[in-house]
Amino acid sequence: MTENEKYEIPSIDIRIDKEGVWYYEGNEMFRKDILSTFFEELERDSTGRYVIRHNEQIFAITVEDVPFAVKSIEPSQDEQGREGHFNILLTDDSVETLDPATLRMGDDNVLYCAVKDKRFEARFTRNSYYQFAEHIQYDSDKNMYYIKLNDTIYEISPKG
Template sequence: MDDQKPGLKAIVEAAKQAPGRGLPPVHLWNPEHCGEIDIVIRRDGVWMHEGSPIGREALVRLFSTVLRKDPDGYHLVTPVEKLKIAVEDLPFRAVAVRRDGDDLILTTDVGDEVRAGEADAIVVETDPETGEPAPRVHVRRDLWARITRSVFYELVEMAEEVDGRLVVRSGGRAFSLGAVA
């Protein structure tokens, strides 16, 4: 990653504007599509560049702040460039959960904290063939985090049974985790 291509350099510079000032307004930027960059966010949450893991957590966090999902896929976006990347599942993983009063706070693998509620829903879809749950939580705009198995188990432990379903409450909403077996 040291010999950065021009597009990668611009992405790093745009993302550096985020610390201490919130997230960059990528939803307001409409640059020309500049092609693709060989970055893949694997199903397990590892960010890869040209076939190698991006080992610097700070760089992954930086890239995550300029990530946007458009109708044609995921892109790293700056005010002047838009580069398409590949995402195997969802771009983030929810790797921790804690209670804050009546609310659930989920933390992603890139350091975002999400207070589950009206704006940031917990959704659990079930694979029709295997019956396996596929839980996710909304992070921002059209970006979601896959809830890891261990965090899902924690949510199940916090759940109450309501009409044959396991339910957790947060942000004034009830979120179904699935039917009681």
């Protein structure tokens, strides 16, 4: 996409708030079939804007923070009874395995991770953050927060 083309993409009054809730013209969207379609059609253009590509048309939308939110998180154990991985429930009602290497801390200590084959980021809701917080450890010598899975330590990257 060239510099001139980015201005030709029409905007549509669709907004995703920081909790992952979708709105159309200021009203919350609640029809799961429509939301499912929009989640499937969500992309980022070459300028980084979020767009919906629908029926060969493309529309820019407003995203307050990131387009997905982690609604809940659940540990899963490996064969030895250790925490092997975490399953996360996203705002599109899909369940993914958390990639702990993508965890990062944002402003105001908001936790994020990569989702959808690392194409998007998801923001942990307050609920999911507190569910996950009991698994976070702190190393005072290294001044770092981390989680430990299968004897592997994953640092939670600081802001940035």
